Amino acid sequence: MKSFGRAIHAEFTKVTTTRLWWMLALIMVLYVALVAGGLTAILGTVGAGARGPVLSDADRAPLIYSFGSSIGYVFPVLLGALVTTSEFRHKTLTPTFLATPKRGRILVAKLVALTVFGGLFGVLAMIASVGAGSGLMAAFGQDAQLGSSAIWALAGRAILAMALWCAVGVGLGVLVPSQVAAIVIVLAFTQFVEPILRFASGLTDWSAQVGKFLPGSASDALVGASFYSLSAPSLVALDWWQGAGVLLAYAVVAAVLGYFTSWRRDVT
């Protein structure tokens, strides 16, 4: 148990001693703040003209704030995947396995340490979306709902989602040790493949029952609001805790498969 704690400590230090984490965090914060702030400004301006559907205060705030996770989740996935694949790329598995020969222990420590980091990314992303969104809502004279407990529960669930996404990234990184391949998969899947699958699966009842288990759908179900539910209000969704379970399952299944296909193999 003591050696497990040391392994988590070491995995944490691995992340903090390169520039990757704060560069990703910085880009994420700017991106989330820009999108959440920009949309608030558009809704504020359009709302005054009263054309098209006007969102109520109770709908607007959670939608805007959920951008922290609904568009920010790709950053913790990248962090998890890049930190893990860099161990293969830079051959640092050799000193890692020499210092801690129990390899399964290191993989679990990595999952734990990066889940914590994903949570930190979640906190930063929510500060960005809530900060930019609520500031502009106030400027337009709208209710930013900051006194609502439902909003803070949403923020908490979004942070949990970001933490789990980082673990999914670690799982992907062990499953696909090639760094370039892992980056391509993350970007192609999150930005292109999954949005199409989610849209297509919503077209029939039976496919919607499958589509709700897609990682992005599970994440949105966990958070409880996203621009997807706005564009398709009749969406079939999981309960929030089921969404968390599905995301966790993706992370664990990928990590276990990766343990057998790459992590446990000879280091030459």
Next chain:
Amino acid sequence: MPEGVTIEFTNVTKRFGSVEAVSDLSFTVEPGQITGFLGPNGAGKTTTLRMLLGLVTPTAGTATLGGVAYRDLPSPLATVGAALEAASFHPGRSAADHLRIYAQAAGLPRARVGVVLEQVGLGGYASRRVAGYSLGMRQRLGLAYALLGDPRVLVLDEPINGLDPEGIRWIRLFLRSLAAEGRTILVSSHLLSEVQQSVDEVVIIAHGRLIHRGTLASLDMVDSKQVIVDSPNRDGLGWALQAAGYAFRSLRGGVIVDNADATEIGGIAFAAGIPLSSLSQKHAGLEDSFLALVGEEGAL
């Protein structure tokens, strides 16, 4: 625990697909000595060392340290230190951070980081990112990692590879100082001359098989004895040697006679009335013996 750890390979075999990299290899490395682990490139040295360290799983057989497999050592870095290649670093991390990570993982005091960096002469570069390091500095950082747990046993894979003369000189002196502290060192090389001055014992492999095991001096025993002889009357000398049944080659600097003794050759020349201008016994060098052992085809 750290004192007197014997390294033991027992019938170790490793196959990569259809290629047998190491074949039924058995030998022990006694504590308190420097053992040279020699063989041409591709002989299976690195694979053998990685099996000892639990990085590669043997197809058959066992490799142990003091009777315990590396993966079962209670404190591996404090038992055996290993420097395997010069490229196991994240280029964006500083040397001190690199070492700090593994000190944390192994539960070693953080102060060890500064100590080992000073020991290998990198104290002034501790906070510089490894990306800017020369090959020699990377080799030193690899050694610093090996020394992190202050182990009594060191396993070094080709530590001299790719170094400039100054770096080679430094490593030789460093190995000698480590050995003077009574540490057990297993150092691999594809050139005997690189480690000749440092090692007490040699283990030689080629094509994954054990070829020779013994003291450095034992390599001399496998000398092929040659005599170098010359005469103003080379033709006459040649006739006399041929008549006596010796195989010889005529070179610019003299005639080389295989499997001969200088006294006998002198006697033959004297009996034939041939004046000699030079006569000496040639001992093949250790390097020649080494090459003869691993065979010409052994060098890939």
